[in-house]
Amino acid sequence: MRCEIRHTTEYIYPEPAWDSNNQVRLHPIQEVRQTVRSFHLSVTPEAEVTSHKDYFGALVHHVHVHERHTRLVIEAEAIVDTHAVTLPLPAPxxxxxxxxxxxxxxxxxxxxxxxxxxxxxxxxxxxxxxxxxxxxxxxxxxxxxxxxxxxxxxxxxxxxxxxxxxxxxxxxxxxxxxxxxxxxxxxxxxxxxxxxxxxxxxxxxxxxxxxxxxxxxxxxxxxxxxxxxxxxxxxxxxxxxxxxxxxxxSPIHGTHYGGGAREGRKLDVAVHVYSDQ
Structure with a gap:
């Protein structure tokens, strides 16, 4: 089954934030049950992006926005083929x-x-x-x-x-x-x-x-x-x-400086998964 995924996270700040650092776990894992055909991560405003694999083998992207901003958008797009699961035999x-x-x-x-x-x-x-x-x-x-x-x-x-x-x-x-x-x-x-x-x-x-x-x-x-x-x-x-x-x-978590009062901040997350089955 081929699945197309779009995951968009948007932060809105009442005052400028800067030096924002986020760990992003949105890259589907490659394993016997699924094949990752493509993955693209985009960030607005422009950011420094690096990556590593965590202790459990997941690919983690580090997103570092240096400039002042009142809006941060992190969008991940992926195409993944999932495969049928064979159920286990009885086991005491x-x-x-x-x-x-x-x-x-x-x-x-x-x-x-x-x-x-x-x-x-x-x-x-x-x-x-x-x-x-x-x-x-x-x-x-x-x-x-x-x-x-x-x-x-x-x-x-x-x-x-x-x-x-x-x-x-x-x-x-x-x-x-x-x-x-x-x-x-x-x-x-x-x-x-x-x-x-x-x-x-x-x-x-x-x-x-x-x-x-x-x-x-x-x-x-x-x-x-x-x-x-x-x-x-x-x-x-x-x-x-x-x-x-x-x-x-956790899909996205991080820290930043500035941004204004917490009660004035907004977070919107949108996930869309499409499939041709």
Whole structure:
């Protein structure tokens, strides 16, 4: 499936800002499930742009605007071919044993996915060593989608996971952090994925960057699960990067001098994903 993506971020400042530095993670990753055909990053006003690969292998662009400006626009355009996903064979939970020590960074707590009895909090049954791992992962995906309500107005990027658990409303980031907490507490290595979603009108979370989980299935590899939409991450999911949680893969973040009062600043983000299917 060929997807064309346009991601535009616009900052408006009431007073001139200068010496603006931003880390930009918008370049789709090249991997077996997808092929990146092209990528272009444009910045207004003119900026110094460099890049490097982060700890987890994502391409990060550094955008440095030296001149004074009251408007900053960062636009990324990409063409990506996504490929069909082959589902794993049955595998009992006990096969995770040796894989845990090699993937400890995706098992330990992090600031947005702290330690806690998340299986109990979210009402997830604890599987036994002979239970099938892929089946359990799909059941957990379905449980979160049925129990919680997608609501873009309910939470922000700073909303604690415990608050989402109490109120039951949130966005893809919250669904993903919830599933990460559950899986890690049960010893399943799991990582946060940032990317795009081709919706066609029937899927949730396509209006901005999307988030889902990748869980490790020994003998198969990492497979994506989207609890916001109760599905396996397949051809409609375009991956940018993965990490321990949202903070590792934030699409754009940075600093600047000036800009005036915070309440007078504006941020607009527009994401469009097209496909010829």
């Amino acid at each position: 939970m006990r096969v995770l044993g040796a894989a845990r020590s090699r993937n400890i960074e995706f098992l330990v707590p992090s600031p947005r996915v702290p330690a806690g009895d998340w299986p109990e909090i979210f009402g997830v049954r604890r599987p036994g060593p002979d239970d099938d791992l892929p089946t359990f992962l799909r059941e957990t995906t379905t449980l979160l989608r049925r129990r919680f309500t997608y609501d873009p107005r309910a939470t922000t990027v700073r909303t604690p996971l415990a608050e989402f658990a109490r109120h039951g409303h949130g966005v893809c980031q919250d669904f993903t952090h919830a599933m990460l907490g559950i899986l890690r507490q049960l010893g399943v290595p799991a990582r946060y994925v940032s990317g795009y979603l081709y919706s066609g009108g029937e899927m949730l979370g396509a209006e901005a960057t999307h988030a889902w989980v990748e869980a490790l299935i020994p003998g198969y590899g990492w497979l994506g699960y989207d609890p916001t939409n109760d599905c396996v991450a397949a051809e409609k999911h375009i991956k940018i990067a993965h990490g321990r949680e949202y903070s590792d893969v």
